[in-house]
Amino acid sequence: MKYFLILLTSMALLLPGCSRKTTSEGEPPLSVIFETDLGNDVDDALALDLLYKYQDAGKICLLAVNLNKNGEAPAEFADIMNTWYGYPDIPIGIIRDGADCETDAAVNYAKAVVDLKDAEGKPLFARSHPGYADYPEAVTLYRKLLAAEPDASVVIASVGFSTNLIRLLETPGDAYSPLTGKELVAQKVKLLVTMAGCFDNPEVHEYNVVKDIPAAKVIFEQWPTPVVTSPYEVGIQVKYPATSIENDFAWAPQHPVVEAYKAYLPMPYDRPTWDPTAVLYAVEGGDWFTVSAPGCIQVTEEGSTLFTEEEGGTRRYLSVTPEQAEAILQHFLGMITASR
Numbered sequence: 001m002k003y004f005l006i007l008l009t010s011m012a013l014l015l016p017g018c019s020r021k022t023t024s025e026g027e028p029p030l031s032v033i034f035e036t037d038l039g040n041d042v043d044d045a046l047a048l049d050l051l052y053k054y055q056d057a058g059k060i061c062l063l064a065v066n067l068n069k070n071g072e073a074p075a076e077f078a079d080i081m082n083t084w085y086g087y088p089d090i091p092i093g094i095i096r097d098g099a100d101c102e103t104d105a106a107v108n109y110a111k112a113v114v115d116l117k118d119a120e121g122k123p124l125f126a127r128s129h130p131g132y133a134d135y136p137e138a139v140t141l142y143r144k145l146l147a148a149e150p151d152a153s154v155v156i157a158s159v160g161f162s163t164n165l166i167r168l169l170e171t172p173g174d175a176y177s178p179l180t181g182k183e184l185v186a187q188k189v190k191l192l193v194t195m196a197g198c199f200d201n202p203e204v205h206e207y208n209v210v211k212d213i214p215a216a217k218v219i220f221e222q223w224p225t226p227v228v229t230s231p232y233e234v235g236i237q238v239k240y241p242a243t244s245i246e247n248d249f250a251w252a253p254q255h256p257v258v259e260a261y262k263a264y265l266p267m268p269y270d271r272p273t274w275d276p277t278a279v280l281y282a283v284e285g286g287d288w289f290t291v292s293a294p295g296c297i298q299v300t301e302e303g304s305t306l307f308t309e310e311e312g313g314t315r316r317y318l319s320v321t322p323e324q325a326e327a328i329l330q331h332f333l334g335m336i337t338a339s340r
């Protein structure tokens with residue numbers, strides 16, 4: 001038994017990016033996988049900042065940053081972020097032939113930050129990873145990581161398109177697990193939290209849904225675990241203030257999140273927290289929000305998301321009152337302004 005415990009401890013030390021120490025409440029940290037389209041809207045970068053701060057606090061173990069936006073820059077930006085925040089070993093998974101979104105933003109801020117140079121012409125921000133060719137496909141990384149986790153333990157926070165997730169469901173058994181992707185998800189994933197959809201206006205076709213409607217349809221209708229989504233109307237009510245981006249990171253001469261903000265839109269601007277609200281629910285649960293009754297969610301051909309209350313349903317969506325929106329904003333300010 002003693003030998004077994006030593007072996008387990010050694011294995012824990014070898015796990016990437018996270019000490020697996022218990023929280024102050026004696027609970028193991030929550031295992032989280034971040035599924036993101038870094039480089040489109042800048043709120044992905046803010047959501048990632050939040051995740052590192054949850055990891056600093058011992059609340060989560062960030063198992064991976066998986067990208068559903070094509071290209072080298074999002075991966076290199078994620079590597080810059082991992083390195084900046086002191087977690088250079090958190091794995092990064094990439095996508096090939098993902099959703100076409102290259103011209104959606106005026107500027108790919110991930111590329112803008114990656115291209116920044118110092119006065120000597122060297123890359124402004126440090127990297128840890130040797131290069132793009134060595135990144136695993138996100139789907140492969142999911143299988144590897146999920147197979148190694150306890151049953152019903154992993155929370156996926158998905159704040160981009162659902163392409164990787166549908167591809168994961170469709171995978172056959174492999175060297176990591178004999179289970180199909182759908183079986184593996186059903187066994188290992190506790191909860192999928194998405195930033196997706198709009199429930200107070202069916203005429204709004206939310207971006208993360210629209211960019212891959214077939215994938216979103218399968219995820220909302222067939223994903224084999226509970227799904228909770230933070231829709232368009234939540235994040236837009238909690239706007240992260242430009243004053244915080246301009247002032248609270250001033251301790252660093254250059255900060256990758258601030259540089260991302262500067263590249264994305266002309267400063268100063270407040271930005272909705274679509275993705276940070278999904279991360280908040282993924283880590284802290286529903287106390288900050290109004291959580292719908294259980295039900296089902298259908299995705300139309302045009303990209304509307306339609307909720308129907310249903311006893312025993314496994315889909316829920318979030319909403320916020322003005323008071324809840326203000327409380328969430330103050331909570332974000334408290335966390336994000338920590339000097340990192």
Ligand SMILES: [Ca+2]
Pocket residue numbers: 036037038040041043044159160275
């Ligand atoms: Ca996003």
